[in-house]
Amino acid sequence: MKVLVIGAGNMGLTYAKGMSKSKLLKKENIMVLDTSEEKLDEVDQMSDFDAYRNLEDCVPQADIIFIAVKPYHAEDLFRKINKLVTGDQLLISIMAGITIKTIKDTTGLTKIIRAMPNLPAQVGKGLTSYVASPEVSRIELLAIESLLDTTGKSILVKDENFIDASTGISGSGPAYVFYFMQSMMEAALQMGFSPNVSKVLVAQTFTGAIELFNQNTLSPNSWMEKVASKGGTTRAALNSMEDNNVGELIKEAAFAAFDRAVELGKEKQHV
Ligand SMILES: NC(=O)C1=CN([C@@H]2O[C@H](COP(=O)(O)OP(=O)(O)OC[C@H]3O[C@@H](n4cnc5c(N)ncnc54)[C@H](O)[C@@H]3O)[C@@H](O)[C@H]2O)C=CC1
Numbered sequence: 001m002k003v004l005v006i007g008a009g010n011m012g013l014t015y016a017k018g019m020s021k022s023k024l025l026k027k028e029n030i031m032v033l034d035t036s037e038e039k040l041d042e043v044d045q046m047s048d049f050d051a052y053r054n055l056e057d058c059v060p061q062a063d064i065i066f067i068a069v070k071p072y073h074a075e076d077l078f079r080k081i082n083k084l085v086t087g088d089q090l091l092i093s094i095m096a097g098i099t100i101k102t103i104k105d106t107t108g109l110t111k112i113i114r115a116m117p118n119l120p121a122q123v124g125k126g127l128t129s130y131v132a133s134p135e136v137s138r139i140e141l142l143a144i145e146s147l148l149d150t151t152g153k154s155i156l157v158k159d160e161n162f163i164d165a166s167t168g169i170s171g172s173g174p175a176y177v178f179y180f181m182q183s184m185m186e187a188a189l190q191m192g193f194s195p196n197v198s199k200v201l202v203a204q205t206f207t208g209a210i211e212l213f214n215q216n217t218l219s220p221n222s223w224m225e226k227v228a229s230k231g232g233t234t235r236a237a238l239n240s241m242e243d244n245n246v247g248e249l250i251k252e253a254a255f256a257a258f259d260r261a262v263e264l265g266k267e268k269q270h271v
């Protein structure tokens with residue numbers, strides 16, 4: 001089996017590296033294509049994968065084509081791919097918003113996996129939600145699942161609406177966590193801690209809280225109650241968040257990402 005990763009950016013290279021650890025694939029069977037010379041140099045220097053500049057040289061050889069370019073590059077890329085594919089190839093897209101129908105209509109391929117990973121895939125802690133077109137067989141789906149699992153956990157969702165929804169939760173979600181971290185670090189700096197100490201205070205607090213959450217069945221609300229003493233400091237902070245409607249604003253933000261994913265799928269420039 002040969003896999004071609006198109007787009008050697010944050011996610012493309014992460015997946016190429018992840019998949020190279022899969023039992024289903026040999027490293028030498030992973031090809032990587034990018035249009036940026038800088039990226040191609042990076043791939044060459046890693047000397048793990050063969051780097052390609054031209055679609056003609058690698059698309060026909062690929063059993064699986066993994067698309068990891070930005071959504072606004074999809075239209076042009078799909079038009080070029082269309083002329084090179086054979087009906088039997090399977091295409092995995094991780095692009096936000098771009099629908100299976102658009103991919104089918106523009107590439108001429110029918111076996112499509114639409115997936116939504118997230119950045120922690122870089123450290124093997126990613127979450128990828130995915131859905132398949134009916135033309136993908138059960139055996140193919142199992143193989144894909146095992147490839148996706150090389151970067152963390154994967155979840156097969158019911159339909160594409162859940163891919164857009166998971167974009168609002170897990171796909172974009174790491175940025176919300178970093179947003180929260182940034183604010184806490186800024187507060188620590190304002191309290192007089194050095195940048196290094198601020199970083200440790202915040203990072204260890206997040207790590208510790210996540211470990212607690214993962215080792216137990218308690219809800220975040222229950223954990224909050226364990227931290228907060230009556231009339232104490234945590235209650236003062238939580239009251240401040242409640243007064244400022246922070247919880248509702250976070251939900252609104254997640255829905256803004258969800259809505260944007262749906263919108264991206266409808267934008268004319270992609271079809
Ligand atoms: N960064 C993230 O946290 C996540 C990104 N995604 C999706 O992954 C996709 C890629 O995102 P990133 O890796 O962050 O972007 P990136 O900008 O890091 O990488 C994109 C790469 O595609 C290359 N490229 C552009 N046009 C090309 C073409 N026609 N042929 C070949 N290569 C081309 C660029 O040179 C670049 O190296 C996006 O569609 C995004 O929606 C999905 C989940 C999470």
Ligand SMILES: O=C(O)[C@@H]1CCC=N1
Nearest residue numbers: 095096167171172173
């Ligand atoms: O911001 C974006 O559009 C992509 C999809 C999820 C994370 N990054």
